[in-house]
Amino acid sequence: THVVTSNCLNCKFTDCVLVCPVDCFYETETQLVIDPDECIDCSACVAECPVEAIFAEDELPESEEATLEQNAALAIELKDSGQEPITDQKDPLPTAEARKAELGF
Numbered sequence: 001t002h003v004v005t006s007n008c009l010n011c012k013f014t015d016c017v018l019v020c021p022v023d024c025f026y027e028t029e030t031q032l033v034i035d036p037d038e039c040i041d042c043s044a045c046v047a048e049c050p051v052e053a054i055f056a057e058d059e060l061p062e063s064e065e066a067t068l069e070q071n072a073a074l075a076i077e078l079k080d081s082g083q084e085p086i087t088d089q090k091d092p093l094p095t096a097e098a099r100k101a102e103l104g105f
């Protein structure tokens with residue numbers, strides 16, 4: 001699977017959802033997550049994220065290892081709550097530009 005890491009937190013630029021061929025992104029208030037049961041590892045989303053938040057599972061930085069389980073757990077929770085995958089881009093969070101600068105992008 002691919003994984004949304006902490007750079008997405010407080011950004012949610014949502015460019016990623018536009019290129020996903022299997023609609024596997026789900027949304028929390030502060031970030032997106034990828035449903036590992038749906039992701040086909042096409043990698044299309046990786047290049048779309050302006051803050052480089054998305055990694056292939058086997059390329060996850062060590063500091064982001066916890067996000068693998070976190071994405072999986074949140075995806076299940078969000079689907080169970082009846083949420084549909086996010087497939088349309090929306091405005092980034094109000095904190096996104098400041099966070100992006102802070103991250104050095």
Ligand code: F3S
Pocket residue numbers: 004007008009011012013014015016017031032048049050051052053054
């Ligand atoms: Fe998050 Fe990047 Fe997508 S900031 S919503 S992973 S484009």
